[in-house]
Amino acid sequence: MSGSVLAVDIGGTKFAVALVGREGEILRVRRTATPPGGDAHTLWRTLDSLIDALLTEPAEIEGVGVGCGGPMTWPEGEVSPINMPGWRAFPLRARLAERFPGVPVRVHNDAVCLAVAEHWRGAGRGSENMLGMVVSTGVGGGLVLGGRLIDGGSGNAGHVGHVVVEPGGPVCGCGARGCLEAVARGPALAAWALGRGWQPGSAVRDVPDGEAAPYVEAATASGRQLALDAAAGDRLALAAMDRAGRALGLAVAAAVNLCDLDLVTVGGGLSQAGRLLFDPLEATLGEHTRMGFARRARVVPAALGQDAGLVGAAALVLAESRYWSH
Amino acid sequence: MSGSVLAVDIGGTKFAVALVGREGEILRVRRTATPPGGDAHTLWRTLDSLIDALLTEPAEIEGVGVGCGGPMTWPEGEVSPINMPGWRAFPLRARLAERFPGVPVRVHNDAVCLAVAEHWRGAGRGSENMLGMVVSTGVGGGLVLGGRLIDGGSGNAGHVGHVVVEPGGPVCGCGARGCLEAVARGPALAAWALGRGWQPGSAVRDVPDGEAAPYVEAATASGRQLALDAAAGDRLALAAMDRAGRALGLAVAAAVNLCDLDLVTVGGGLSQAGRLLFDPLEATLGEHTRMGFARRARVVPAALGQDAGLVGAAALVLAESRYWSH
Numbered sequence: 001m002s003g004s005v006l007a008v009d010i011g012g013t014k015f016a017v018a019l020v021g022r023e024g025e026i027l028r029v030r031r032t033a034t035p036p037g038g039d040a041h042t043l044w045r046t047l048d049s050l051i052d053a054l055l056t057e058p059a060e061i062e063g064v065g066v067g068c069g070g071p072m073t074w075p076e077g078e079v080s081p082i083n084m085p086g087w088r089a090f091p092l093r094a095r096l097a098e099r100f101p102g103v104p105v106r107v108h109n110d111a112v113c114l115a116v117a118e119h120w121r122g123a124g125r126g127s128e129n130m131l132g133m134v135v136s137t138g139v140g141g142g143l144v145l146g147g148r149l150i151d152g153g154s155g156n157a158g159h160v161g162h163v164v165v166e167p168g169g170p171v172c173g174c175g176a177r178g179c180l181e182a183v184a185r186g187p188a189l190a191a192w193a194l195g196r197g198w199q200p201g202s203a204v205r206d207v208p209d210g211e212a213a214p215y216v217e218a219a220t221a222s223g224r225q226l227a228l229d230a231a232a233g234d235r236l237a238l239a240a241m242d243r244a245g246r247a248l249g250l251a252v253a254a255a256v257n258l259c260d261l262d263l264v265t266v267g268g269g270l271s272q273a274g275r276l277l278f279d280p281l282e283a284t285l286g287e288h289t290r291m292g293f294a295r296r297a298r299v300v301p302a303a304l305g306q307d308a309g310l311v312g313a314a315a316l317v318l319a320e321s322r323y324w325s326h
Numbered sequence: 327m328s329g330s331v332l333a334v335d336i337g338g339t340k341f342a343v344a345l346v347g348r349e350g351e352i353l354r355v356r357r358t359a360t361p362p363g364g365d366a367h368t369l370w371r372t373l374d375s376l377i378d379a380l381l382t383e384p385a386e387i388e389g390v391g392v393g394c395g396g397p398m399t400w401p402e403g404e405v406s407p408i409n410m411p412g413w414r415a416f417p418l419r420a421r422l423a424e425r426f427p428g429v430p431v432r433v434h435n436d437a438v439c440l441a442v443a444e445h446w447r448g449a450g451r452g453s454e455n456m457l458g459m460v461v462s463t464g465v466g467g468g469l470v471l472g473g474r475l476i477d478g479g480s481g482n483a484g485h486v487g488h489v490v491v492e493p494g495g496p497v498c499g500c501g502a503r504g505c506l507e508a509v510a511r512g513p514a515l516a517a518w519a520l521g522r523g524w525q526p527g528s529a530v531r532d533v534p535d536g537e538a539a540p541y542v543e544a545a546t547a548s549g550r551q552l553a554l555d556a557a558a559g560d561r562l563a564l565a566a567m568d569r570a571g572r573a574l575g576l577a578v579a580a581a582v583n584l585c586d587l588d589l590v591t592v593g594g595g596l597s598q599a600g601r602l603l604f605d606p607l608e609a610t611l612g613e614h615t616r617m618g619f620a621r622r623a624r625v626v627p628a629a630l631g632q633d634a635g636l637v638g639a640a641a642l643v644l645a646e647s648r649y650w651s652h
Binding site for chain 2: 051061071084128129143146148149150152153154156157158159160163164165167168172174175176177178179250251253255257258259260261262263287288289290291292293294296325
């Protein structure tokens with residue numbers, strides 16, 4: 001198995017590692033649950049062992065690409081994932097570079113990797129100017145402009161979740177008021193609906209089905225339940241989807257007008273709601289993209305499933321001319 | 327005079343042409359008033375004659391850079407400036423290319439040229455990730471990311487004036503509601519203050535002084551008068567500046583969070599209000615850029631004066647590796 005890249009996807013619920021071929025195909029993959037409450041050493045050992053389990057045969061590794069929850073220093077790759085308190089300024093890139101000397105080891109934000117994956121091999125193929133979004137327990141994204149990943153000054157470009165959509169609105173995890181994420185992330189939407197009398201599951205019960213729904217690991221049960229109830233016609237769940245769609249529409253419009261985008265892809269648990277989310281999103285986007293150039297922008301569901309993070313991480317190495325600037 | 331570039335700045339009130347040297351220095355300049363209500367032929371003759379008046383000595387023109395009001399097709403350079411009805415789909419680039427065969431002729435949005443000028447030779451020097459804004463009769467801008475001008479899919483990146491800052495707010499010229507431009511452009515602010523009882527000039531009279539204040543040609547008397555009255559302590563004029571500053575702060579925060587910017591430059595008539603505008607702008611920006619990476623972004627006044635448009639237009643040719651992608 002020569003000429004492949006090791007891809008690593010570090011999330012709050014799951015670690016995944018894979019060997020990825022030149023065209024982005026997953027050759028072999030291993031997953032494990034993130035050790036809850038693990039300290040820095042435990043988390044590293046879990047990852048290190050998972051890589052051992054993947055590399056049971058000799059493999060020529062040409063490079064390592066990593067997607068990890070933020071914040072992090074970039075391109076240094078010292079990570080402090082919000083939902084993994086055991087890693088604070090953990091030198092993830094350096095540790096992987098020790099294990100894989102002589103090849104590039106590149107770490108980027110997990111939402112950025114999802115956007116890269118959609119651009120490289122998913123719903124964004126052929127677009128030169130797109131925003132790839134993920135709407136789940138948080139709202140993140142990545143920007144591709146002029147056919148290249150935009151990093152911004154500190155590797156943090158794409159934080160569309162912190163565009164203000166409701167001035168004076170609910171407080172966000174970041175401390176500001178009225179961010180898109182504060183309104184449209186699954187738990188916030190569920191709380192909003194509960195506060196108005198929503199009875200979760202009264203329309204239809206969410207039974208985990210064991211199937212690998214796209215990004216399912218990042219979706220909250222409450223957000224999924226809300227989407228299911230909305231699909232079953234629950235009035236409050238529908239109102240919550242409308243609220244999320246309108247908030248997303250305002251933030252997407254800001255990105256389209258500011259960056260002259262062709263395309264926006266939306267993935268993550270909440271996007272599973274389909275037209276119930278995309279209809280109000282597109283209506284609001286249409287109201288706020290009235291100039292000729294902005295009208296062409298389309299919003300589509302993300303196309304890749306649970307392997308998207310791995311594909312995007314691999315692209316940091318396999319398609320570096322487009323996705324790695326440093 | 328060998329090795330210089332012809333720069334052209336086409337505005338609703340004024341045409342300017344200049345010979346610009348390699349470092350962005352203006353070697354010679356000619357200006358004339360835009361013929362009011364001029365048809366396509368009259369407008370072209372005015373520009374053509376102005377170039378004649380500039381090129382009285384033989385000059386080796388290495389290229390032509392043009393800034394013009396939008397909209398336009400890009401990079402084709404067929405222009406339809408909103409405030410010059412005589413030009414609709416006028417082939418400005420093609421006509422200049424006929425006059426200057428064999429050298430590059432490049433046309434871009436006037437607000438983009440101002441941003442390029444600030445990045446190349448003004449307040450944005452050294453920043454790799456900036457938004458250059460102009461707040462005047464309209465609100466426009468240009469984006470530089472990773473050290474390069476971002477064009478977007480149709481040459482329209484930088485339209486920060488159409489980020490929504492007041493959902494359900496006033497109707498914008500573009501047809502949408504609550505755009506930054508609908509709130510913060512000079513005439514909108516003046517109308518807002520007048521509707522609340524502002525008596526223009528009761529605090530201090532705006533006497534045109536003939537001095538070349540930066541971007542003065544683009545500022546409206548009403549916006550300038552508002553700034554003067556605010557400086558003199560007029561309560562309603564101050565409230566208008568506060569309103570503009572807060573709206574600008576929300577849109578700038580969206581750009582900073584989405585694009586991970588180091589710097590935002592603000593020019594145009596309204597920026598003459600100084601601290602009265604920048605204080606509420608910075609306060610609002612601070613409230614909405616709470617993540618570590620976003621806190622570093624600074625907002626500064628544009629540094630270049632009335633020649634900025636010419637300097638930016640020249641840079642499309644003189645510094646093409648950074649400012650011309652096509």
